[in-house]
Amino acid sequence: MAQKFRKIGVLTSGGDAPGMSAAVRAVTRAANARGVQVMGIIGGYRGMIHDEMIELTNREVSNKIMLSGTFLYSDRCLEFKEEEGMQKAIATLKKHDIDGVIAIGGDGTFRGATDLSVRGIPTIGVPGTIDNDITASDNTIGFNTAMTTVIENVDRLRDTCESHARLNVVEVMGRGAGDITLNTAIASGAVAAVIPEAPFDEEACINKVIRLRREGKRGFLIIVSEAFPTLGEELAKKITAITKDLAEKEGNDRLWVESKFCRLAHTVRGGSPTLADRLLATKMGVRAVDELLAGNSDLIIVERAGEITTCGIRWSQVLDRMYKGTLKPGMTDAYTAEQLAEMEAFIAAKKAEFEKNYAMLNELAD
Numbered sequence: 001m002a003q004k005f006r007k008i009g010v011l012t013s014g015g016d017a018p019g020m021s022a023a024v025r026a027v028t029r030a031a032n033a034r035g036v037q038v039m040g041i042i043g044g045y046r047g048m049i050h051d052e053m054i055e056l057t058n059r060e061v062s063n064k065i066m067l068s069g070t071f072l073y074s075d076r077c078l079e080f081k082e083e084e085g086m087q088k089a090i091a092t093l094k095k096h097d098i099d100g101v102i103a104i105g106g107d108g109t110f111r112g113a114t115d116l117s118v119r120g121i122p123t124i125g126v127p128g129t130i131d132n133d134i135t136a137s138d139n140t141i142g143f144n145t146a147m148t149t150v151i152e153n154v155d156r157l158r159d160t161c162e163s164h165a166r167l168n169v170v171e172v173m174g175r176g177a178g179d180i181t182l183n184t185a186i187a188s189g190a191v192a193a194v195i196p197e198a199p200f201d202e203e204a205c206i207n208k209v210i211r212l213r214r215e216g217k218r219g220f221l222i223i224v225s226e227a228f229p230t231l232g233e234e235l236a237k238k239i240t241a242i243t244k245d246l247a248e249k250e251g252n253d254r255l256w257v258e259s260k261f262c263r264l265a266h267t268v269r270g271g272s273p274t275l276a277d278r279l280l281a282t283k284m285g286v287r288a289v290d291e292l293l294a295g296n297s298d299l300i301i302v303e304r305a306g307e308i309t310t311c312g313i314r315w316s317q318v319l320d321r322m323y324k325g326t327l328k329p330g331m332t333d334a335y336t337a338e339q340l341a342e343m344e345a346f347i348a349a350k351k352a353e354f355e356k357n358y359a360m361l362n363e364l365a366d
């Protein structure tokens with residue numbers, strides 16, 4: 001017989017993402033509607049270890065759907081990675097009679113969710129990260145808002161670039177994933193994107209800028225992923241120097257493309273969630289409650305082709321590694337040849353889509 005849930009915990013962990021608060025609200029309202037009490041665990045797994053939590057009633061989550069950051073606060077908790085920390089966390093859950101947990105965050109949060117699941121605490125993960133680096137899901141909570149914030153800022157840089165006939169190199173967050181970079185480069189009409197998923201031909205990029213300037217283009221934007229921490233600033237300096245020499249050599253100062261560098265850094269993580277993120281957070285939060293109360297565990301909620309569905313956390317981790325080419329021996333042993341073929345086809349389709357978009361950006365950037 002399926003376990004009867006009376007009380008569940010919800011937490012947000014890892015880098016905060018706009019829409020996390022909306023997801024907590026959805027979890028709370030959905031669970032309360034099913035007669036299940038909800039405890040909000042403060043500051044991610046740290047709050048679980050140190051017994052910091054508040055009851056989330058429906059009134060407590062009023063006016064939270066539009067909040068930026070996470071009102072439950074977040075943390076990257078090293079203590080939870082040790083067995084001792086995990087046991088303390090489990091003792092806290094038992095003390096409060098918490099029968100299951102919903103953990104909102106990225107891949108680190110999901111490792112914690114598996115740790116709880118295998119120790120007998122049913123746990124469901126909800127992808128909340130601006131990076132969109134959970135391969136199994138088309139979208140993660142916060143990704144849409146982060147991209148919207150980037151293009152708002154880049155549009156402002158475009159204004160001043162155009163006035164002064166300058167170039168701006170803009171570095172954006174995303175950790176090892178180029179999703180924010182590539183999409184915002186397309187959406188802001190950038191001349192190039194530098195992403196971990198594709199080789200960057202710096203010489204060709206600079207030559208393109210020079211050709212376009214000769215043709216009369218005034219302002220330029222280049223979006224660079226933070227995966228290349230020094231590249232953006234250096235590229236701006238290089239373009240400035242090369243075009244200055246060229247302008248002097250040809251006696252034509254219009255060829256000088258003065259280039260500035262801007263790192264958007266954590267600004268990309270702030271702000272009120274967009275409509276798309278509020279909807280995603282709400283649908284995923286409700287589905288997480290459904291899954292937990294149906295007796296499932298060690299799953300994450302994902303979006304595929306507009307549908308909210310689930311996959312195993314282990315499955316999602318293997319997909320991430322397949323995508324990045326970081327699989328280690330033995331990691332796929334648990335899967336049948338058929339399942340592996342399904343995973344490989346999924347990765348191939350995702351990569352093909354990325355390549356298509358990258359090619360489109362380069363074709364239109366003229």
Ligand code: F6P
Pocket residue numbers: 015106129130131173174175226269
């Ligand atoms: O994972 C979200 C993210 O914002 C990444 O894009 C970035 O690399 C990282 O977190 C920054 O982490 P922190 O907030 O610890 O500086």
